[in-house]
Structure formats: C-alpha cells, structure tokens
Amino acid sequence: TQLLEQSPQFLSIQEGENLTVYCNSSSVFSSLQWYRQEPGEGPVLLVTVVTGGEVKKLKRLTFQFGDARKDSSLHITAAQPGDTGLYLCAGNTGGFKTIFGAGTRLFVKA
Amino acid sequence: EPEVTQTPSHQVTQMGQEVILRCVPISNHLYFYWYRQILGQKVEFLVSFYNNEISEKSEIFDDQFSVERPDGSNFTLKIRSTKLEDSAMYFCASSELGPTNTGELFFGEGSRLTVL
Numbered sequence: 613t614q615l616l617e618q619s620p621q622f623l624s625i626q627e628g629e630n631l632t633v634y635c636n637s638s639s640v641f642s643s644l645q646w647y648r649q650e651p652g653e654g655p656v657l658l659v660t661v662v663t664g665g666e667v668k669k670l671k672r673l674t675f676q677f678g679d680a681r682k683d684s685s686l687h688i689t690a691a692q693p694g695d696t697g698l699y700l701c702a703g704n705t706g707g708f709k710t711i712f713g714a715g716t717r718l719f720v721k722a
Numbered sequence: 723e724p725e726v727t728q729t730p731s732h733q734v735t736q737m738g739q740e741v742i743l744r745c746v747p748i749s750n751h752l753y754f755y756w757y758r759q760i761l762g763q764k765v766e767f768l769v770s771f772y773n774n775e776i777s778e779k780s781e782i783f784d785d786q787f788s789v790e791r792p793d794g795s796n797f798t799l800k801i802r803s804t805k806l807e808d809s810a811m812y813f814c815a816s817s818e819l820g821p822t823n824t825g826e827l828f829f830g831e832g833s834r835l836t837v838l
Contacts, residue, residue, distance in 0.1 A: 654829030708770035708778035
C-alpha cells in the first residue's frame with residue numbers, strides 16, 4: 613500500500629515566523645504535488661515537482677523534492693495569516709491514481 | 723479562468739437510495755477523477771476515467787459505484803444504494819494530461835453527501 617506521511621499534523625505559529633512541513637513515503641514517485649485546501653472547498657494546486665533534488669519557489673513558499681523522489685518539503689518564509697490552511701502533498705507512482713497525504717493544518721496568528 | 727463545476731453542492735438522502743453526483747470538467751481536459759473526503763480524513767482516490775472508460779479504481783469503488791460520461795461535457799458518479807458510511811464530500815477533478823505526464827489535478831468545490 614502506498615502511503616504519504618505528512619508531518620507535523622498541526623502547526624500553530626506567529627505571523628513572521630518560518631516553518632517547514634514534510635511529506636515522506638517509502639515509495640518512489642514519478643511526480644509529487646502540493647495542494648492547499650480551505651474548509652468546505654476542493655484542493656487547489658500549488659506546485660508540481662518531478663525531478664529528484666528539484667527546488668521550486670512560489671513567492672514565500674519553497675518546495676523541494678528529495679533526491680530519491682520519495683519525500684518532499686514545503687518551507688514558508690515569514691508566514692502570514694493568509695497562509696492559514698490545510699497543506700496536502702499528493703503523489704503518483706506511475707498509474708492513473710494520485711494519492712494524498714493526510715495534510716498539515718497550519719494556523720498563523722496575527 | 724476555467725473551472726470544474728459540481729452539482730449539487732449538498733445532498734441529503736435516505737440510506738438505500740440512489741444518488742447521482744454531477745460534474746462538468748474543464749473543457750479541454752481528457753482525464754477525469756472522483757475523490758472523496760470523509761469529514762476530518764484524507765482525500766481518497768475513487769476512480770479515474772479516460773477515453774470513455776475506467777482507467778483505474780480503488781477498493782472503495784465497489785459494485786455500488788459507477789461513473790459515466792453521458793455527453794461531451796458531464797461526468798457523473800452514481801451510488802446505487804447509499805450506506806451511512808458513504809457520507810462524505812465528493813470531489814470531481816480533471817486534468818489535461820495523464821498522471822504520468824505530471825497531469826495536474828483541478829478540483830471542483832465538491833458535493834457534500836449526507837446519508838441518513
């Protein structure tokens with residue numbers, strides 16, 4: 613069974629702090645995506661990483677794909693209250709199925 | 723900006739009743755998916771659909787579930803005889819490319835199904 617483990621499950625920080633959330637698996641992924649989900653809404657894609665060791669930046673968000681393509685991290689610099697939400701990683705191992713981790717719920721206090 | 727639309731946004735049904743959830747994927751997308759999310763739990767894959775047939779399904783997607791693309795725009799999920807445990811948010815998604823081509827999923831807002 614393919615699993616994506618995300619940590620931490622919950623994170624509450626002050627505005628302006630930096631944070632990193634992790635996504636780990638024992639499986640190798642052909643691609644890995646990060647989504648953000650607001651309550652009662654569908655996930656919204658943030659980024660896709662495909663190459664081992666790849667780093668992508670999206671404003672204050674930095675995404676890294678592990679060299680072995682089994683893990684990924686999301687780093688947020690100077691978090692803002694607008695960053696509050698559920699961050700999901702999702703991966704594909706080569707079929708038509710993309711699996712999701714359980715998510716990291718981030719709360720940024722003003 | 724093109725988006726995936728789903729109807730209804732919320733449906734309440736009695737156990738044993740049939741339910742049809744509807745989705746209009748993004749028009750130039752070729753791959754379609756249904757996912758579900760039980761309250762407080764992870765997003766779970768149900769089924770993928772390409773070229774008018776199921777390309778992959780999960781163990782959740784048993785004989786009570788079916789999908790159809792009845793015309794050029796709609797993609798439906800039918801649950802024949804709903805159970806209490808079918809209560810969840812059901813998300814439709816579509817992608818232009820397949821998953822192995824890093825096809826990025828675009829999700830709808832979801833249909834909340836409540837089975838009483």
